[in-house]
Amino acid sequence: MIDPDKITTTTCPYCGVGCTLELHSKDNLIYKVTSPFDSPVNHGNLCVKGRFGYDFIYHPKRVTKPLIRKTPQEPGKRTQAFDLSEWREISWDEALDFVADRLVEIYKRDGSDALAVYCCAKATNEDNYLLQKMFRALFRTNNIDHCTRLCHAGSVVALQQAIGSSAMSNTASEVIQNDVFIVTGSNTTENHPIIALQMKEAVKKYGAKMIVIDPRRIELVDFADMWLPLKPGTNIPVFSAMAHVIVQENLVNKQFVEQRTEGFPSFIASLDKFTPEYAESISGVPADLIRRAARRYATAKNAAIYWGMGISQLSHGTASALSLIHIAFLTGHIGRPGTGLNPLRGQNNVQGASDMGAMPFYFPGYMRVDEDGNAETWERAWNVEPGGLSRNLGLTTTEILSHAHPGGVRALYIMGENPMMTEPNLNVTRHHMEQLEFLVAQDLFINESAAFADVFLPATPFAEKNGTFTNTDRRVQRVRAAQPPRGSSRPDSDILCDFAKRIEQRLGRPASAGWDYTSPAEVFIEMASIVPDFAGITYERIEKTGIQYPAWDTSHPGTPTLFTETFPRGKGKFTPLDYIPVMEEPDDEYPFILTTGRVLEHWHGGSMTRHSKLDELYPEARLEIHPADAEIHGIHNGDPVKVSSRRGEVVLRASVTEKTSVGIVFIPMHFEEAAANLLTNDALDPQAKIPEFKACAVQVFPAREHDLKRPEAVTERGRY
Amino acid sequence: MPKLTIDGQEISTEDGTTLLKAAGGVGIEIPTICWHEATTSNGLCRICVVEVEGQRLLQPACIVKAVEGMKVQTRSERVDRARRTILEMLASTMDLSDAPEILEMMKEYGASPERFPDAERREVAVKDDNPMYIRDYAKCLLCWRCVQVCAEDAQYTYAINFSGRGYETQIATFFDRPLPASTCVFCGQCVGVCPSGALKPKREFLLEQGASPEQIAAMNTGRKRRRAE
């Protein structure tokens, strides 16, 4: 038994569940992770990433000194440098001065629109607040975004439109109070493992009935009462047909619709065409099953909907999420404990990053940038002269890249994100990255995006910084450092404040926007003084247990269930919808639908997990293909295959499994040697600007062993 | 709200409270081994047995619920003999070096670790078949917690169960498959509830074996090494 020097209670850096971690360290080496059994979020349970996946902190390839490219990079000719031999170590002063010089130069030459920043959904609330403040107050740009654009943007825009809010309405652990719940577009056991445990408990111990609506036979189907295996991208017909049934069979909660919604009459008219038979013809789900699911949901006492990327990551993602919201409105399963509209946020702090205004349309607190009142508030807070802040809507992540050409975005600052793995249509993304004039990466590893950078600023991971994360059910929780920053790395907040001061010096502004904080707690206080939702949350109050915002004052206990009386916009708004097919349907040339997603052991672009022992557990990408399809194409389990779309191709091994459905193949997004996003479609939702990761057309051919980039890597896992 | 007497003390407690909790509420600590706040009580270690008036046999305090008028003795000659003998048998069966609470109990009950000479011990090599945690079943107390949290107490993954029967019982995967080939998802819930160090994070194990923090950090293989099967 080792006696730890220190046990640090903090919050997990991986997914949006936000489990409480206790990091046990000896000699500044974390060797064990436990979790208190009385944590209200996870009750002592963790997943493999939280329990064992912290070792990336110590990986030899972690960069702990600032670096600059030996060969200066030119726009249009930018290359990737993975190897340290192509970089030179420099001091922090040199690095920050150089970056400040270049950014200010480009700003003065081309104006605010030439600059853009990717904030980080893994960094703390304080980190994100500071970064967006810097680019707004100093560079006067709203070209600020982060990976929520690629994730729940569709859900967020839909919720804003229909309700006026953009967060999970209830608390995840309330699932044990659900009599019925729908899980759609979410492979919860792999993506929100602890919430999946609670869902299983709800079914097994509390008699809840689960309805899974998903193209794949995910593990939760084993616990489900019903499984509606719809084709990717056919959410609107299926949920609208459910709405149709609810209306037709008189299962509408009339009181709720009358008192708390508007737009019902025109909405009903739009439902006429969405008969279950019509939905069946498009989605493949038997009409009878749609009816039964609708009745089950509508007649339940307490029902909730939990959803994920399958709803949002479509070129009609906003409309797709609206179709979900509608059935909650029709049945009144919202605004009470044990009900709700619950988008499961992916990143550990994507909720927080959004809340902190790391978005092109919103200041912190979802205050629209194009409203004068809001801009004036923040001008006062940041010592910016009246009219100084930009009132123009900025560019989203995908747009930032597609605008990377002379006359558009010239300089990009990336904090903890890896667009070269996570943006769609990577061949085009690569082209855009190459066009940048100046690129700064503030990260832990030289990943596929940082490899393009001019300057690399080594930041610290969660275990070496202090701050807060906000999880998917709006709980603001403490993040605590277990050890000092390794090497010369610095916490992101430190870097940003230091950096901002140098920029202010060069810009010669009359007043500073304020960068002298003695601790991240002060950053939070500054933000909370403007954003009422957080006014009652202080570091002292969340010392042991986080508080779910909104908490209006320091005696407010937090809000587990939202919308009990009214919606933020007043009444919930129905929006008539029409069926919108996916942009690229399968055809003779590309007969399979490719859908992408994650696996339990890895995280997104792989910067963390591929530098961890997690990679030993799951070292290679696998194409999931149904046995019927595999047989027709002569593919056996483990065979190499080439998968190609109109945009690119990858070679990887096939897993023949019934986890996917006939005509649908699945590739996880994590593996650069078979990057799924080389194939995906960058078609965007017009409102949310989210790409259609969940459906494009591909062809699958048998390939040869030597076509594989790393044939020696074989994933052999017994889990489902 | 039943009223009962524990060790001569009259107490009142909520309906459905176990004798263990009821006693703990008045500062009477009854020893436990297999019991855990987050797992189903099985009453299988029997170290928590107490005398209940009217019952011929000793009763497990972690299971038996307080009932109006009960008279309980948490210590007695029979209780102490049972606890001492169970502890002595444990010491003669497995490696208790990572179970300090049990070692403390042995002192309190005067249990002699050498009581059973020539006893067949549970000696089995450490199972090191995955990057995350090791299984040292020479330390396994067969408290069932790991099997339960892998099943309905938490994870519903059912990767482990028992092999053998009686004294030969061990925790095992299906046909002794290495953990990565079982349904194990490496959530570590089992590691989190193991009372005796039989399940341990690999890094902790390496530190105990004398590896330095630098050596352990350098063992991160990430993309470098793969095994082809």
Place this chain on the structure above:
Amino acid sequence: MSEIDLAPLHAELEHYTMMGRSGLLPALHAAQKIYGWLPEEVAVEVAKALKVPLADVHGVIEFYSLFYNKPVGKRIIRVCTDQACALKGADSILEHLCRHYKIQPGQTTLDGDRTIESAPCLGLCDHAPAALVNDEAETDISTDLHHYDMGIPASPVFGNLRELTANCGNGHPTLLADYGEYSAFQKALSMSPEAIIAEIKASGLVGRGGAAFPTGIKWEGARHAPGTQKYVVCNTDESEPGTFKDRLLLLDDPHRVIEGMLIASYAIGASRGYLYLRGEYPYILPVLEAALDEARQAAFIGTNIHNSGFSFEVEVRLGAGAYICGEETALFESIEGKRGFPRIKPPFPTTNGLFNQPTVINNVETMCNVPMIIEKGASNYRKIGTDKSTGPKLFCLSGDVAKPGVYEIPFGLTLRELLEMAGGMAGDQKMQAVLFGGAAGAFATSAHLDVRLTFEDLRAAGLPLGSGVVMVFDETRDLRDVLKRLGRFFAHESCGKCYPCQMGTQRQKEILDRLAEGHSLPGDMERLQDVGWTMTDASLCGLGQTAAGAVLSAMKLGLVKF
């Protein structure tokens, strides 16, 4: 390794898929019948078909002695080496066989033809020494192995009563035509369930499996317990060393057992029943199934039986080699497709039994008393036996008696009278000790010869009636060897759940092994006392609570010296 043809398995598994987890033991038996053992691929298919987690299937295979996850021979010879057969030379028979086939006990010949195992008591003590060869009983084996009987053992019946054993001892099962018209059941159908229960209570019938719980009260509890589906289970897992009475009843008069179950089910409101037959009685299975078929044909089993509104269907489940599955809650676990771990009581089976529903579980002999009570009436039934121990009782005589076998006598005779009925000692030697109640029992000596065989008298004398085992040892017998085999038996059969028994039976075995070899260590007696009393006081179930009984009684009576 050659590819296994899974096609016959898939066809077979279709019969079990709708049973889910509960079909696990039947499915494993069926699979093992096809392949001779249970390879990993086969276990995977069973798990898939029944939707049982893989690790759980593994745990079940590992728990039961008769399931093999390694290849075994086409013929498995299981030689009983427990007490009664040991007295008759079982050890040398085993040694002889092993020498002949050139293997050790537990091994298989290289050609895959024979496996030889040492087995715990096979319930053939009246035909000792005995063995089980695949599904057949091999009995009365001569030590040179030249003479033995093969097949279903024909057993005579002794004693001065022929109530329970009226149809037994003819050498073949009693067919329905000879049994009768289930007149007791027909009479029961004309009574109210309450009246039936009252009659059973009035009769004073208590369980004959060893626990001696009042049957009427048990039935009453189950009748009043809330539940949507109630069950009647007949515990035919007779595995107590020295016991073979249920074997006789099941083989020779299965209809009596069935009729008892029908009456019980009608009385408590159960519509489903199970007979849980020990895996070492495979030759009884066809006899039971045939009798059940006859009963179905005659419409005594089925829906709306004889227009009474009462429906009943019954299934035989085969155990797989685990003495602990004779414990009622472990039996339920086994039917439910799990390892046979006993449950904590309370709650009791009458409220939470099989599938957590109200259940009446009774021993075979108990069930056989029921038709008699209903037919004759409680007061007539009470004329047999004593006031506190009513009715007839079957005793199993074995060991150094002249006439081993099943004896039906009324309660109240003395041990001396019973032994005289059995012809006294087999040879000229005097009696040294009698093991009462089986391995889970206690020793008696000549000092106890005049104790009356009733519950109350035996209890006063510190002797358990148990299942009615009376195993006699003459003065030449080394009782240390008997204790050694008892120790080995309990260590082998402990389920491993609770610490006192899991470790206690092992420690006890080690000490008794030393004792038998004459190598006792100083302090062994105290160790045995501590271990024995800890098991007795603190074990979770009856196995652990009685595992040291015989040993402690032998020490108390001074029958063995350290």
